[in-house]
Amino acid sequence: MSKVPKPAAAPEIEGRFAALRAEFPGWTIGPSDKPGTPYCAVRDAADDTSPILTAGSYDALRGLLAEQDATDVKARLKAEFPGWSIIRSNQGRWWATRGPLTREILNRPSDLDADTAEGLAAQLRAVARDE
Structure with a gap:
Protein backbone atom coordinates (compact mmCIF):
# COMPACT_ATOMS: atom_id res chain seq x y z
CA MET A 1 0.00 0.00 0.00
CA ASP A 69 -13.98 -3.34 -11.86
CA ALA A 70 -16.66 -3.37 -14.59
CA THR A 71 -14.28 -1.62 -16.99
CA ASP A 72 -11.62 -4.24 -16.31
CA VAL A 73 -14.07 -7.13 -16.78
CA LYS A 74 -15.36 -5.59 -20.00
CA ALA A 75 -11.80 -5.36 -21.37
CA ARG A 76 -11.14 -9.01 -20.49
CA LEU A 77 -14.36 -10.12 -22.22
CA LYS A 78 -13.51 -8.08 -25.34
CA ALA A 79 -10.06 -9.69 -25.44
CA GLU A 80 -11.49 -13.20 -25.05
CA PHE A 81 -14.32 -12.65 -27.56
CA PRO A 82 -12.98 -10.17 -30.16
CA GLY A 83 -15.93 -10.56 -32.54
CA TRP A 84 -18.38 -9.29 -29.94
CA SER A 85 -19.17 -5.84 -28.54
CA ILE A 86 -19.54 -5.92 -24.77
CA ILE A 87 -21.92 -3.53 -23.02
CA ARG A 88 -22.80 -3.02 -19.36
CA SER A 89 -26.03 -1.10 -18.80
CA ASN A 90 -26.56 1.55 -16.12
CA GLN A 91 -28.62 -1.05 -14.26
CA GLY A 92 -25.65 -3.43 -14.23
CA ARG A 93 -26.92 -5.89 -16.86
CA TRP A 94 -24.36 -7.30 -19.29
CA TRP A 95 -24.88 -7.56 -23.06
CA ALA A 96 -22.89 -8.88 -26.03
CA THR A 97 -23.73 -8.08 -29.65
CA ARG A 98 -22.11 -8.86 -32.97
CA GLY A 99 -22.77 -8.13 -36.57
CA PRO A 100 -23.08 -8.00 -39.39
CA LEU A 101 -23.33 -11.76 -39.39
CA THR A 102 -21.62 -13.74 -42.11
CA ARG A 103 -23.42 -16.46 -44.02
CA GLU A 104 -21.71 -19.14 -41.90
CA ILE A 105 -23.16 -17.81 -38.65
CA LEU A 106 -26.33 -16.17 -39.94
CA ASN A 107 -28.58 -18.44 -37.88
CA ARG A 108 -26.44 -18.16 -34.73
CA PRO A 109 -27.08 -15.78 -31.84
CA SER A 110 -26.14 -12.17 -32.51
CA ASP A 111 -26.99 -10.77 -29.10
CA LEU A 112 -26.80 -12.20 -25.60
CA ASP A 113 -27.55 -10.80 -22.15
CA ALA A 114 -27.02 -11.84 -18.55
CA ASP A 115 -27.26 -10.50 -15.02
CA THR A 116 -23.52 -10.96 -14.45
CA ALA A 117 -20.32 -10.81 -16.44
CA GLU A 118 -19.67 -14.44 -15.55
CA GLY A 119 -23.07 -15.42 -16.91
CA LEU A 120 -22.41 -13.54 -20.14
CA ALA A 121 -18.99 -15.16 -20.50
CA ALA A 122 -20.56 -18.60 -20.09
CA GLN A 123 -23.07 -17.85 -22.86
CA LEU A 124 -20.35 -16.52 -25.14
CA ARG A 125 -18.25 -19.65 -24.57
CA ALA A 126 -21.26 -21.85 -25.38
CA VAL A 127 -21.85 -19.98 -28.64
CA ALA A 128 -18.16 -20.28 -29.52
CA ARG A 129 -18.25 -24.07 -28.85
CA ASP A 130 -21.25 -24.46 -31.15
CA GLU A 131 -19.58 -22.63 -34.01
Whole structure:
Protein backbone atom coordinates (compact mmCIF):
# COMPACT_ATOMS: atom_id res chain seq x y z
CA MET A 1 0.00 0.00 0.00
CA SER A 2 2.95 2.30 -0.57
CA LYS A 3 0.95 4.40 -3.07
CA VAL A 4 -1.80 5.10 -0.54
CA PRO A 5 -0.87 7.60 2.19
CA LYS A 6 -1.65 6.43 5.71
CA PRO A 7 -2.91 9.20 7.96
CA ALA A 8 -4.81 8.04 11.04
CA ALA A 9 -8.35 6.96 10.25
CA ALA A 10 -11.24 7.50 12.63
CA PRO A 11 -12.80 4.22 13.87
CA GLU A 12 -16.02 4.72 11.86
CA ILE A 13 -14.04 5.31 8.67
CA GLU A 14 -11.85 2.26 9.36
CA GLY A 15 -15.02 0.15 9.51
CA ARG A 16 -16.04 1.49 6.12
CA PHE A 17 -12.58 0.74 4.72
CA ALA A 18 -12.95 -2.84 5.97
CA ALA A 19 -16.34 -3.16 4.25
CA LEU A 20 -14.89 -1.89 0.97
CA ARG A 21 -11.90 -4.26 1.23
CA ALA A 22 -14.27 -7.19 1.71
CA GLU A 23 -16.44 -6.17 -1.26
CA PHE A 24 -13.54 -5.34 -3.60
CA PRO A 25 -10.69 -7.83 -3.16
CA GLY A 26 -7.66 -6.97 -5.24
CA TRP A 27 -7.68 -3.35 -4.10
CA THR A 28 -5.68 -1.71 -1.34
CA ILE A 29 -8.10 0.65 0.36
CA GLY A 30 -7.29 3.16 3.06
CA PRO A 31 -7.24 6.80 4.07
CA SER A 32 -6.06 9.52 1.70
CA ASP A 33 -3.97 12.55 2.63
CA LYS A 34 -5.83 14.76 0.12
CA PRO A 35 -8.13 17.32 1.76
CA GLY A 36 -11.80 16.58 1.12
CA THR A 37 -11.14 13.05 -0.14
CA PRO A 38 -10.68 10.77 2.87
CA TYR A 39 -11.14 7.57 0.85
CA CYS A 40 -8.44 6.13 -1.42
CA ALA A 41 -8.01 2.85 -3.34
CA VAL A 42 -5.20 1.42 -5.45
CA ARG A 43 -5.46 -1.74 -7.57
CA ASP A 44 -3.07 -4.40 -6.28
CA ALA A 45 -0.55 -4.86 -9.10
CA ALA A 46 3.15 -5.27 -9.63
CA ASP A 47 3.53 -2.14 -11.74
CA ASP A 48 2.91 1.59 -11.47
CA THR A 49 0.04 1.66 -13.98
CA SER A 50 -2.68 0.89 -11.44
CA PRO A 51 -5.32 3.55 -11.09
CA ILE A 52 -5.48 5.53 -7.86
CA LEU A 53 -9.07 6.31 -6.93
CA THR A 54 -9.92 8.97 -4.35
CA ALA A 55 -13.33 10.11 -3.16
CA GLY A 56 -14.97 12.27 -0.56
CA SER A 57 -17.38 9.64 0.66
CA TYR A 58 -17.81 5.92 1.13
CA ASP A 59 -20.58 5.77 -1.49
CA ALA A 60 -18.51 7.72 -4.01
CA LEU A 61 -15.50 5.42 -3.64
CA ARG A 62 -17.72 2.34 -3.78
CA GLY A 63 -19.16 3.63 -7.07
CA LEU A 64 -15.70 4.31 -8.50
CA LEU A 65 -14.49 0.84 -7.49
CA ALA A 66 -17.52 -0.84 -9.07
CA GLU A 67 -17.08 1.18 -12.26
CA GLN A 68 -13.37 0.36 -12.50
CA ASP A 69 -13.98 -3.34 -11.86
CA ALA A 70 -16.66 -3.37 -14.59
CA THR A 71 -14.28 -1.62 -16.99
CA ASP A 72 -11.62 -4.24 -16.31
CA VAL A 73 -14.07 -7.13 -16.78
CA LYS A 74 -15.36 -5.59 -20.00
CA ALA A 75 -11.80 -5.36 -21.37
CA ARG A 76 -11.14 -9.01 -20.49
CA LEU A 77 -14.36 -10.12 -22.22
CA LYS A 78 -13.51 -8.08 -25.34
CA ALA A 79 -10.06 -9.69 -25.44
CA GLU A 80 -11.49 -13.20 -25.05
CA PHE A 81 -14.32 -12.65 -27.56
CA PRO A 82 -12.98 -10.17 -30.16
CA GLY A 83 -15.93 -10.56 -32.54
CA TRP A 84 -18.38 -9.29 -29.94
CA SER A 85 -19.17 -5.84 -28.54
CA ILE A 86 -19.54 -5.92 -24.77
CA ILE A 87 -21.92 -3.53 -23.02
CA ARG A 88 -22.80 -3.02 -19.36
CA SER A 89 -26.03 -1.10 -18.80
CA ASN A 90 -26.56 1.55 -16.12
CA GLN A 91 -28.62 -1.05 -14.26
CA GLY A 92 -25.65 -3.43 -14.23
CA ARG A 93 -26.92 -5.89 -16.86
CA TRP A 94 -24.36 -7.30 -19.29
CA TRP A 95 -24.88 -7.56 -23.06
CA ALA A 96 -22.89 -8.88 -26.03
CA THR A 97 -23.73 -8.08 -29.65
CA ARG A 98 -22.11 -8.86 -32.97
CA GLY A 99 -22.77 -8.13 -36.57
CA PRO A 100 -23.08 -8.00 -39.39
CA LEU A 101 -23.33 -11.76 -39.39
CA THR A 102 -21.62 -13.74 -42.11
CA ARG A 103 -23.42 -16.46 -44.02
CA GLU A 104 -21.71 -19.14 -41.90
CA ILE A 105 -23.16 -17.81 -38.65
CA LEU A 106 -26.33 -16.17 -39.94
CA ASN A 107 -28.58 -18.44 -37.88
CA ARG A 108 -26.44 -18.16 -34.73
CA PRO A 109 -27.08 -15.78 -31.84
CA SER A 110 -26.14 -12.17 -32.51
CA ASP A 111 -26.99 -10.77 -29.10
CA LEU A 112 -26.80 -12.20 -25.60
CA ASP A 113 -27.55 -10.80 -22.15
CA ALA A 114 -27.02 -11.84 -18.55
CA ASP A 115 -27.26 -10.50 -15.02
CA THR A 116 -23.52 -10.96 -14.45
CA ALA A 117 -20.32 -10.81 -16.44
CA GLU A 118 -19.67 -14.44 -15.55
CA GLY A 119 -23.07 -15.42 -16.91
CA LEU A 120 -22.41 -13.54 -20.14
CA ALA A 121 -18.99 -15.16 -20.50
CA ALA A 122 -20.56 -18.60 -20.09
CA GLN A 123 -23.07 -17.85 -22.86
CA LEU A 124 -20.35 -16.52 -25.14
CA ARG A 125 -18.25 -19.65 -24.57
CA ALA A 126 -21.26 -21.85 -25.38
CA VAL A 127 -21.85 -19.98 -28.64
CA ALA A 128 -18.16 -20.28 -29.52
CA ARG A 129 -18.25 -24.07 -28.85
CA ASP A 130 -21.25 -24.46 -31.15
CA GLU A 131 -19.58 -22.63 -34.01
